[in-house]
């Protein structure tokens with residue numbers, strides 16, 4: 001079941017790449033396993049998946065302990081400063097940095113672990129009140145402030161697009177994030193790479209790939225709908 005879903009998602013990513021003249025090898029699929037049991041993650045691993053995304057620190061840590069260390073764990077959810085210490089040595093990439101204060105905490109924890117921690121800057125492209133992330137205008141000034149931190153490495157940008165019925169409605173959002181990354185890349189700043197664009201979820205990842213995503217974060221499309229009703233919240 002999970003294997004079939006994974007293969008379907010990978011096939012669609014490939015097709016989106018072909019439609020837009022891209023190399024499918026440029027796109028990393030992050031399997032978003034939040035709220036799902038380790039048994040399902042093991043199933044996905046058996047089908048070849050090695051990159052997983054979680055949005056809660058505690059859940060990432062407990063799954064990290066329980067599962068093989070070959071997994072690459074991505075922190076994709078809003079991150080509180082007092083919790084950075086728990087994932088500083090575990091997260092392969094933090095997708096959700098949207099303040100200097102948070103980056104400074106990541107810097108401190110990176111220094112403790114003698115590790116340069118890769119991050120993305122979360123941009124709230126559509127300006128939704130309910131979402132975290134900086135505005136398009138705030139992104140460059142924030143990056144200029146974070147760039148000098150030696151134990152933090154900016155690798156690119158991330159966005160969570162609005163929930164829409166027709167995924168095509170999010171095309172301008174993805175195109176705007178891509179343009180922003182091109183503009184920032186053009187500044188040639190020290191310690192700043194713009195090679196990762198994390199955008200697209202179950203509902204709209206194909207459009208995101210067509211618009212240049214290099215990472216898509218797919219949960220429901222692989223593991224099925226999430227149940228937030230009971231204890232597994």
Ligand SMILES: *Cc1c(COP(=O)(O)O)cnc(C)c1O
Pocket residue numbers: 032034055076077160201202203217218219220221
């Ligand atoms: C839950 C989540 C996803 C995956 O959402 P689906 O619609 O299930 O694919 C992607 N990105 C973030 C930040 C999430 O919290």
